[in-house]
Amino acid sequence: MGLVGSKFVALFLGTAGIGTVGLLQNTLAIISSITGFGINISGVRMVALADAEQDRALFSKTVVVLKRWSIATGLLGVLVTFILAKPLSIWTFGSTEYVNWFLVLSINFIFSGLAVNKMVLLQGTRSMKAIAVSTVVYAVLVTLTTIPIYYFFRMDGIIPVLVITSVLNYVVNWFFARKIEILPVQVSIKETFSRGKEMIQLGFLLSINVIFGHIMSYLLKLYFNFQTESTSVLGLYVVASTLLITYVGMIFNAMSTDFYPRLTAVQKDNSQVKEMVNDQIEIGLLLITPLILGFYFLAPIVIRVLYSKDFIDVVLILKFALLAIIIKAIIWPLSFIILAKGEKKLYFKQEIFSDAMNIGFTILLYQYVGLIGIGIAMLLNYAVYGVYVFNVVKNNFQFNFRENTIAIIIKSLILGSLAALTVAVIDYPNGYWILAILLLLSVYFSYVELNKRVDLAGFLMKIKNKFSRN
Numbered sequence: 001m002g003l004v005g006s007k008f009v010a011l012f013l014g015t016a017g018i019g020t021v022g023l024l025q026n027t028l029a030i031i032s033s034i035t036g037f038g039i040n041i042s043g044v045r046m047v048a049l050a051d052a053e054q055d056r057a058l059f060s061k062t063v064v065v066l067k068r069w070s071i072a073t074g075l076l077g078v079l080v081t082f083i084l085a086k087p088l089s090i091w092t093f094g095s096t097e098y099v100n101w102f103l104v105l106s107i108n109f110i111f112s113g114l115a116v117n118k119m120v121l122l123q124g125t126r127s128m129k130a131i132a133v134s135t136v137v138y139a140v141l142v143t144l145t146t147i148p149i150y151y152f153f154r155m156d157g158i159i160p161v162l163v164i165t166s167v168l169n170y171v172v173n174w175f176f177a178r179k180i181e182i183l184p185v186q187v188s189i190k191e192t193f194s195r196g197k198e199m200i201q202l203g204f205l206l207s208i209n210v211i212f213g214h215i216m217s218y219l220l221k222l223y224f225n226f227q228t229e230s231t232s233v234l235g236l237y238v239v240a241s242t243l244l245i246t247y248v249g250m251i252f253n254a255m256s257t258d259f260y261p262r263l264t265a266v267q268k269d270n271s272q273v274k275e276m277v278n279d280q281i282e283i284g285l286l287l288i289t290p291l292i293l294g295f296y297f298l299a300p301i302v303i304r305v306l307y308s309k310d311f312i313d314v315v316l317i318l319k320f321a322l323l324a325i326i327i328k329a330i331i332w333p334l335s336f337i338i339l340a341k342g343e344k345k346l347y348f349k350q351e352i353f354s355d356a357m358n359i360g361f362t363i364l365l366y367q368y369v370g371l372i373g374i375g376i377a378m379l380l381n382y383a384v385y386g387v388y389v390f391n392v393v394k395n396n397f398q399f400n401f402r403e404n405t406i407a408i409i410i411k412s413l414i415l416g417s418l419a420a421l422t423v424a425v426i427d428y429p430n431g432y433w434i435l436a437i438l439l440l441l442s443v444y445f446s447y448v449e450l451n452k453r454v455d456l457a458g459f460l461m462k463i464k465n466k467f468s469r470n
Contacts, residue, residue, distance in 0.1 A: 001139035003306055005146050006242065010307035012150040013158075015235025019225060021158055022238035023092055026218045028105060028162070031084075032112060033210040035077040038203030039069060040116045041210075045342070046199045047124025048261040060183040065195045067117050068187075074113020081106035092222070101159050108166040115166070118173035121180055126261050134176040141168050202344055212352055216359045223363060232310070237374065239307060240317040243295075244325060244378075251287050252332055255280065259333065263340040270398050273340075277333045278405045283453070284329040286446040289412040292322050293442040296419040297435040300428050313371055319423045320375035326416040327382040330409055334389045337397055346392060354385045372424075408449065415442050 010018060043066050050062040081088075085102040089095065122131050142165050149157040149164075187195070224234040259280050266272040295302065299315050299322075307314075338347045358381045365373030365380075393399040401409070419438050422431040450456045 001136070001143040005139075005143035007306055008147045009150055010239075010311065012154055015232035015239075015310055017155055017158070017235075018238050019221075019232075019234035020155070021162075022234065022241075023218075023221050023225065024101070024105070024158065024162060026214060026221055027088060027092055027102075028108060030211065030214040030218055031077055031080055032109065033207050033214050035080055035109065036073045036113070036116065036203075036207060037069075037200050038207035038210060039066070039073060039199065040120060041339070042199045042203035043070075043116070043120035044123045044261060045202070045264050045340070047120055048126075048264045051125050052265050056181065056183050057185060060185045061187050061191075061195065063121060063182050064185060064187045065192050066120060066199070068192050069196050069200070070113045070117035070120075072113075074110045077109025077113065078106045081109065104159055105162060107163055111166045111170040115170040115173045118170070118177040121177045122173070123261055125180055126258065127176075127180065128258055130176040130179075134172050138168060138172045141172065202342060208348060210351075213355045216355045220359055220362055232313075233371070236311060236314050236317065236371065239303075239311050240314050240321060240374070243302075243306075243314070243318070244321055251284060251291070252328070255284060255332060255336075260336055260340065263336055267337075267340040267342075273337055273397065274399055277337060277399065278402045280333040281330055281401075282405055282408050282449070284333065285326070285408050285412045286450050288329040289326060289415060290439070290442045290446050292325055292416055293419055293435070293439040295322055296423060297432070297439050299423075315423075315428070316371035317375045319372055320379045320420055322375075323416045323420040324375070324379040324382045326412050327379070327386055329412075331382060331386040331389055334386075334393050334399070337393045337399060338389075341397070343396070346396065350385070350389055350392060353388060354381060357381045357384060411445060415445075 009021075013021070046062060047059075047066065050059045053059070081102055085099045085106075086096055088102045089098040092098070119131075122134070145164055145168065146161050149161050153160070221234055221237065224237050259276075263273065263276055266276065295318065299318050300312065303311050303314050335347075335350065338350065358377070361377035361380050362374055365377045367373075369376070390399075415438055419435060422434045422438070426434065447456060
């Protein structure tokens with residue numbers, strides 16, 4: 001559904017419109033991260049730990065505390081946006097013409113605060129089925145709402161769409177979280193502050209990282225937006241980010257939804273942490289690698305189908321950025337170790353380090369080699385960041401890779417590197433046959449390895465038999 005929605009948005013708004021949407025979303029994300037105190041992350045840890053205690057009264061008090069803080073942070077977001085509406089208009093678009101846009105968008109923070117409360121509840125209790133179904137329902141509703149608004153109003157529909165999607169996010173999350181049992185408990189204002197103290201302290205440091213990351217992304221978008229040689233580069237950058245984060249990155253969304261709460265529950269036992277993280281890296285790579293090779297093979301076609309021929313230059317960014325995603329599949333589970341253990345300072349340092357490298361590499365390489373430099377910057381960032389994070393978890397938490405995990409890492413990196421070299425040196429369409437071979441090898445390798453772990457053959461046979469009966 002997201003793919004369908006993106007296609008129509010690209011047709012109705014073009015590169016300039018998508019760039020504007022990206023800037024507005026980034027601006028809202030900065031304010032949300034500043035006023036939200038990282039509750040969307042620290043709250044998951046808090047709820048997961050309370051749920052693991054099997055004490056419903058304690059759990060219910062935790063939920064009440066979380067709800068109150070979520071509402072307070074939402075109202076703070078509204079206040080900050082009202083105060084900064086004029087400066088935000090000037091910083092983002094270079095004039096005061098768009099002040100009303102930000103005043104209207106302030107409504108989003110009320111619903112986003114409420115939505116965060118419900119999603120944290122679902123994640124902390126590992127309500128996987130509810131999260132999966134709610135995500136699909138939300139995607140359908142957003143797509144069905146977005147297409148007609150953009151069709152009739154084009155650029156004037158951007159603000160209504162952003163507000164409506166925020167409302168829909170809350171409504172859907174509320175609907176699926178309403179069945180979680182919460183006992184009627186009394187929690188005083190004093191207790192709300194005292195019980196929420198750890199969550200806010202952890203969340204505050206986490207939010208500094210998130211704030212810095214959003215600001216770096218915002219500055220990059222402003223930098224691309226004001227490039228005089230090409231007014232479309234911002235739109236291309238936003239589309240590349242969407243492909244890498246939303247579509248290719250869907251496995252990382254699942255990882256953060258399910259893996260983080262599970263890891264938090266066992267974070268005191270380093271041996272369990274090691275096994276769980278190695279398992280996660282293996283499964284992540286076995287799922288991500290064929291997907292990346294498929295994107296390498298189909299990139300020019302995917303861009304035209306999902307967006308339009310005006311966005312074909314996104315392929316230049318993807319040439320090396322796709323390989324970076326394979327490296328990310330190795331790093332992400334490692335970085336969750338630091339987060340699950342509540343090591344605030346270590347997590348803060350690693351994220352600041354990554355964000356600073358990202359903006360530095362991106363601007364520098366874009367200046368020298370153009371769009372392809374954005375992808376190279378992403379690859380360099382994840383490679384250096386990965387070495388840094390591995391050393392941190394190895395030295396502080398006695399983590400190391402299993403032999404089988406190392407074998408899968410090496411094979412995945414070889415396949416991804418060969419695909420990147422193919423499109424960089426031979427390019428499309430001459431490289432298609434090499435990419436096809438690499439894709440088939442990747443699919444076969446992943447099938448064999450996944451079948452050892454989850455009886456993939458039996459699962460596929462079960463689906464086949466089900467369809468046969470129907």
